[in-house]
Amino acid sequence: MHHDCMLLARLARVSQEVAATSARSRKTALLAELFREAEAADVPVVIPYLAGRLPQGRIGVGWKVLGARVDPAAEPSLTVREVDDRLTRLAAVSGPGSQAERTRLVGELMGAATEDEQRFLLGLLTGEVRQGALDAVAAEGLAQATGAASADVRRAVMLAGSLRTVAEALLADGPRALGRFRLTVGRPVLPMLAHSASSVAEAVGKLGVAAVEEKLDGIRVQVHRDGDTVRLYTRTLDDITDRLPEVTAAALSLPDERFVLDGEVLSFDADGRPRSFQETAGRVGSRTDVATAARTVPVSPVFFDVLCVDGRDLLDLPLAERHAELARLVPEPMRVRRTLVTGAGDTGPAERFLADTLARGHEGVVVKGTDAPYSAGRRGASWLKVKPVHTLDLVVLAAEWGHGRRTGKLSNLHLGARAADGSLVMLGKTFKGLTDAMLAWQTARLGELAVEEYGWGVTVRPELVVEIAYDGLQRSTRYPAGVTLRFARVLRHREDKRPEEADTVEALLAAHPGVRP
DNA sequence: TTCCGACAGTGGGGTCGCAAT
DNA sequence: ATTGCGACCCCACTATCGGAA
Numbered sequence: 001m002h003h004d005c006m007l008l009a010r011l012a013r014v015s016q017e018v019a020a021t022s023a024r025s026r027k028t029a030l031l032a033e034l035f036r037e038a039e040a041a042d043v044p045v046v047i048p049y050l051a052g053r054l055p056q057g058r059i060g061v062g063w064k065v066l067g068a069r070v071d072p073a074a075e076p077s078l079t080v081r082e083v084d085d086r087l088t089r090l091a092a093v094s095g096p097g098s099q100a101e102r103t104r105l106v107g108e109l110m111g112a113a114t115e116d117e118q119r120f121l122l123g124l125l126t127g128e129v130r131q132g133a134l135d136a137v138a139a140e141g142l143a144q145a146t147g148a149a150s151a152d153v154r155r156a157v158m159l160a161g162s163l164r165t166v167a168e169a170l171l172a173d174g175p176r177a178l179g180r181f182r183l184t185v186g187r188p189v190l191p192m193l194a195h196s197a198s199s200v201a202e203a204v205g206k207l208g209v210a211a212v213e214e215k216l217d218g219i220r221v222q223v224h225r226d227g228d229t230v231r232l233y234t235r236t237l238d239d240i241t242d243r244l245p246e247v248t249a250a251a252l253s254l255p256d257e258r259f260v261l262d263g264e265v266l267s268f269d270a271d272g273r274p275r276s277f278q279e280t281a282g283r284v285g286s287r288t289d290v291a292t293a294a295r296t297v298p299v300s301p302v303f304f305d306v307l308c309v310d311g312r313d314l315l316d317l318p319l320a321e322r323h324a325e326l327a328r329l330v331p332e333p334m335r336v337r338r339t340l341v342t343g344a345g346d347t348g349p350a351e352r353f354l355a356d357t358l359a360r361g362h363e364g365v366v367v368k369g370t371d372a373p374y375s376a377g378r379r380g381a382s383w384l385k386v387k388p389v390h391t392l393d394l395v396v397l398a399a400e401w402g403h404g405r406r407t408g409k410l411s412n413l414h415l416g417a418r419a420a421d422g423s424l425v426m427l428g429k430t431f432k433g434l435t436d437a438m439l440a441w442q443t444a445r446l447g448e449l450a451v452e453e454y455g456w457g458v459t460v461r462p463e464l465v466v467e468i469a470y471d472g473l474q475r476s477t478r479y480p481a482g483v484t485l486r487f488a489r490v491l492r493h494r495e496d497k498r499p500e501e502a503d504t505v506e507a508l509l510a511a512h513p514g515v516r517p
Numbered sequence: 518t519t520c521c522g523a524c525a526g527t528g529g530g531g532t533c534g535c536a537a538t
Numbered sequence: 539a540t541t542g543c544g545a546c547c548c549c550a551c552t553a554t555c556g557g558a559a
Binding site: 022023024025057058060061062063064065099132196217218219220234235236238277278280281284285405430431432433434435436469471486487488489490 | 542543544545546547548549550551552553554555556
Binding site: 094 | 521524525526527528529530531533534535536537
């Protein structure tokens, strides 16, 4: 055995151990032990693998390409480097016949893997390792393995936008290497995210002095400009510069030459009302004929934060100071609308601002503590989004068996509304909002109502009513009413209601006049 | 001791691009 | 020309661990 090149079997075993332990501290220790053993050349592979991701990112392999089961090898022989080489070649396959070729290559790889290795590879390729440890736990393990402070490692990962880069530097040069990771124009950082609050009053109550900003329903964008060079990144740091020439032009129109801005990109119609999320997303997703797409659905950037300007890193400044810089750099129409409130006794203006924002066709508001720094890569408690919630009483038509910790439970519900002729029309599915107790209860109840058992679940007599919360209505080509619910989740089972009392498609459409099938 | 922040898991719908049919 | 798959946008919510209060 070559001890200088790690075997995949070792990773597969550690992954299994990590999955089998619930204590996060123990998971961390297991990962740290493995990282300590890894040779420098293996690190760029071992680290992402144990964080449950491929260093190549997604490589066009899903359940179809994984296809049929392959007989496993009896003895482990694959090294992590060999696996990485094979997957790099696989990722490069394209053109006619590529699906067959990818299937062949995956089969070959699986045939060289033992049963345990197959299980691990399957998780990696589908992006579902389910070992209870992803980037954050891996970063903690890396800190433990190298003796670096975990907060420093976390910060470096946010600024590098990549665990792998930080791992390589750390294992090569030790903790002092972390100082090299600074906010740099042209290198995207993980964006700060928001928590939810159920009302403006709740959000302001938690945050005190706060800015209330409109929440636009588009695509998050991070804009880097260095002189004549502009680059645009999504929330997951994908480079989408080539798709949005208008945004590049907007960045070039600003007075400063070096900055990083955070904002939302979306499309407005001729009257200045925001177009639907679906239209904006379609535009941002278009890559082949950008010129035509830009003519039919032009987009605009609307900024709400600035992370860096003229080489000054603003991340640790309070929002109030960052916003002062933003206001200096970015003219009014290219900035998110906002209002300031002084605390819990002052929610009136915030409520009015929310109502006005909704009237103008936007999604809701984000309430932000004005003292808070920019917590890159974190779901900071200092940003709280508030969106209106709609509810409906719908009838369960069928339910699908869950996976993972929901194995053996009827989890994903098919939801129906009443139509004019008395029939039930499916509007979508949901698995969200269920506690373990609700899951157990509905599994038993739906078992009683079961009509037919399929591999995926059961169809049931349409008698169970559920109260569903959702964020809005959107067009659908999949469902018969031509519309579906956005972000549907279960609030409670309504045994007190009969299916005849459920809501109708007609009423649903009437409640959302802006959306037509 | 209790509370709460951070994480991972469990999936939802739409849209685009590309390959297969 | 149409269909199916995979990637990647948007995302809500619960359970759990472990440190903060």
